[in-house]
Amino acid sequence: MLIEIDQAVVATPHSQALRGVSLTLSQRRVGVVGPNGAGKSTLAKLLNGLVLPTAGRVSVDGLDTRGDLKAVRRRVGFVFQNPENQIVYPIVREDMAFGLKPLGLDAAERERRIQASLAGLGVAHLADRASHTLSGGECQLVALASVLVTEPALVVFDEPTTQLDLRNRNRVARAIAGLAQAAVVVSHDLDLLRDFDRVLVVVDGRIAADDAPGPALRWYCEHCA
Amino acid sequence: MKTQDTVLIALFAALIVVLSLMPPIPLPAIPVPVTLQTLGTMLAGAMLGPVRGGLACLLYLLLAAIGLPVLPGGRGGLGVFFGPTGGFLVGMAAGAFVTGWLARRLAAPARGGAAAVAAYAAACVAGGILVVYAVGIPWLSAVTQMGLGKAALAVAAFVPGDLIKAVVAASVAWRVERVWPLFRESP
Amino acid sequence: MMIEPLYIRGRSPLHRVPAAFKLAALVAAGAGLFALRDVRLLGAALAVAGLLVWSTGVGAAALWRQLRGLAWVLAAIGAFAAVFQGWLQAAAVLLRVGALVGLALAVTLSTRSSDLIAVCERALLPLQRLGLLDAGKVALALALALRFVPEIWRHYQEIREAQAARGLARHPLALIVPLVVRTLKRAEQVAQAIDARS
Numbered sequence: 001m002l003i004e005i006d007q008a009v010v011a012t013p014h015s016q017a018l019r020g021v022s023l024t025l026s027q028r029r030v031g032v033v034g035p036n037g038a039g040k041s042t043l044a045k046l047l048n049g050l051v052l053p054t055a056g057r058v059s060v061d062g063l064d065t066r067g068d069l070k071a072v073r074r075r076v077g078f079v080f081q082n083p084e085n086q087i088v089y090p091i092v093r094e095d096m097a098f099g100l101k102p103l104g105l106d107a108a109e110r111e112r113r114i115q116a117s118l119a120g121l122g123v124a125h126l127a128d129r130a131s132h133t134l135s136g137g138e139c140q141l142v143a144l145a146s147v148l149v150t151e152p153a154l155v156v157f158d159e160p161t162t163q164l165d166l167r168n169r170n171r172v173a174r175a176i177a178g179l180a181q182a183a184v185v186v187s188h189d190l191d192l193l194r195d196f197d198r199v200l201v202v203v204d205g206r207i208a209a210d211d212a213p214g215p216a217l218r219w220y221c222e223h224c225a
Numbered sequence: 226m227k228t229q230d231t232v233l234i235a236l237f238a239a240l241i242v243v244l245s246l247m248p249p250i251p252l253p254a255i256p257v258p259v260t261l262q263t264l265g266t267m268l269a270g271a272m273l274g275p276v277r278g279g280l281a282c283l284l285y286l287l288l289a290a291i292g293l294p295v296l297p298g299g300r301g302g303l304g305v306f307f308g309p310t311g312g313f314l315v316g317m318a319a320g321a322f323v324t325g326w327l328a329r330r331l332a333a334p335a336r337g338g339a340a341a342v343a344a345y346a347a348a349c350v351a352g353g354i355l356v357v358y359a360v361g362i363p364w365l366s367a368v369t370q371m372g373l374g375k376a377a378l379a380v381a382a383f384v385p386g387d388l389i390k391a392v393v394a395a396s397v398a399w400r401v402e403r404v405w406p407l408f409r410e411s412p
Numbered sequence: 413m414m415i416e417p418l419y420i421r422g423r424s425p426l427h428r429v430p431a432a433f434k435l436a437a438l439v440a441a442g443a444g445l446f447a448l449r450d451v452r453l454l455g456a457a458l459a460v461a462g463l464l465v466w467s468t469g470v471g472a473a474a475l476w477r478q479l480r481g482l483a484w485v486l487a488a489i490g491a492f493a494a495v496f497q498g499w500l501q502a503a504a505v506l507l508r509v510g511a512l513v514g515l516a517l518a519v520t521l522s523t524r525s526s527d528l529i530a531v532c533e534r535a536l537l538p539l540q541r542l543g544l545l546d547a548g549k550v551a552l553a554l555a556l557a558l559r560f561v562p563e564i565w566r567h568y569q570e571i572r573e574a575q576a577a578r579g580l581a582r583h584p585l586a587l588i589v590p591l592v593v594r595t596l597k598r599a600e601q602v603a604q605a606i607d608a609r610s
Contacts, residue, residue, distance in 0.1 A: 084563060302418050
């Protein structure tokens with residue numbers, strides 16, 4: 001899994017969300033922290049092509065997000081901050097099947113993947129539940145399962161635990177720790193990132209610090225607290 | 226039609242369902258509490274524009290037609306469409322289209338809050354009342370073999386309530402548009 | 413608050429008729445009822461409709477909920493017709509409307525929503541072929557609407573409680589504006605989540 005961001009600029013009519021960021025990411029666990037509005041989410045969304053750079057280039061395993069969007073999205077899954085707005089079908093199983101549609105698998109294989117994905121996160125019992133009856137933590141785990149069911153190589157998380165209570169936050173943290181795939185996690189929850197391989201600090205659209213968690217988080221606490 | 230449009234249509238249809246199922250609320254000057262179903266369809270047109278607003282209404286009607294109790298009072302199914310008031314339902318989709326079309330033309334360029342609300346209100350009255358009744362009254366007349374004039378007389382009592390709903394819908398549309406502008410988007 | 417379909421599970425003869433056939437028969441019956449003038453025949457039609465509704469196994473409470481609104485409308489129509497056109501004509505109108513609504517209700521009670529959707533899909537196939545319609549998007553829209561009704565309802569209850577705490581419980585604007593804004597915000601997030609998965 002190799003992500004290359006080359007002089008990426010993301011500009012809107014009102015502001016510059018990212019000002020010329022260049023990075024190569026290959027670590028298994030990468031954290032991203034920074035003050036509100038710094039550009040963390042924008043950086044995360046570059047990885048899955050939800051945001052395309054206004055200048056510069058983002059490539060995932062050699063695939064350019066501008067040219068090979070579908071292929072990039074098959075490789076990179078994305079879990080958002082709001083748990084309930086990611087599950088779009090009334091029954092959990094249907095939502096997971098929706099994620100599998102573009103892959104054109106046969107029914108048996110679809111069922112196998114759905115079962116495996118839910119079981120891997122300890123939520124196999126939720127397969128036939130109505131989506132609106134899930135708790136916040138259950139929603140996040142099901143959303144993650146829906147992403148994992150397409151067997152991506154990388155999962156990007158945009159503040160996955162911000163809206164969760166302590167118990168659910170711990171469940172999601174354990175799920176992220178146990179993930180076989182590589183993960184990039186944007187978070188205000190600094191404890192989540194302490195065992196990661198690398199932490200980026202984004203301030204004002206630029207990478208202000210890029211180090212192991214210890215030094216990077218120390219820098220963040222000294223300069224942005 | 227982008228994903229954003231499909232989602233807006235679907236969520237607005239869901240919003241119309243919620244508005245329809247809310248307990249009737251008292252409006253100023255109206256003796257009987259009214260349901261907010263028409264308000265929902267007026268809002269769909271005013272906020273989403275003619276195409277998306279019309280489709281949101283159609284989706285709402287489809288939900289009712291396939292047997293879901295999404296009409297006021299928990300009613301639903303084909304019975305309502307085949308009954309005397311079916312035309313008022315069907316007319317809502319066309320009405321939302323007209324409301325949206327007029328809102329785009331009149332409210333977008335309006336300067337000042339009062340002018341904008343008045344423009345929205347005109348759009349809501351034209352679509353939510355004139356068009357709806359233009360479909361509903363002939364339908365009622367045909368089903369009951371009543372004669373157009375008598376059918377019109379029969380439903381006249383509902384017009385004041387609908388007029389107030391149009392004003393409320395216009396106020397809501399204006400307030401929401403200021404916080405969450407949708408006019409710049411298609412279609 | 414999940415929306416429960418009106419469909420009644422069962423194995424009556426009406427249940428076993430294919431949906432497309434029931435719909436076609438309903439439309440034909442509708443046309444036929446308008447051709448009938450004889451009050452006795454209309455009465456028989458109403459009896460048949462009533463029998464079909466009863467055969468679906470619907471409970472009295474559920475049935476009344478569906479017919480309650482119609483009862484008032486029929487009373488008004490009956491009064492109008494009696495005054496302007498005479499008793500016989502009024503009876504004909506009431507019997508005809510009753511039979512029509514009854515037959516339609518019987519179809520709704522005995523047919524699964526998913527079967528009706530399947531009929532819609534087949535009927536709209538020509539539009540799909542012409543490129544005017546995307547069946548996948550329609551299916552997604554249906555699912556999304558059903559998925560989020562309970563969430564939007566929950567938010568309505570939250571707003572109502574919050575407003576009541578501030579003494580604003582009966583103000584329609586205070587209720588509807590936040591509901592619409594949150595729904596629009598939600599739409600943006602849901603669209604992003606869908607895009608990320610496609």
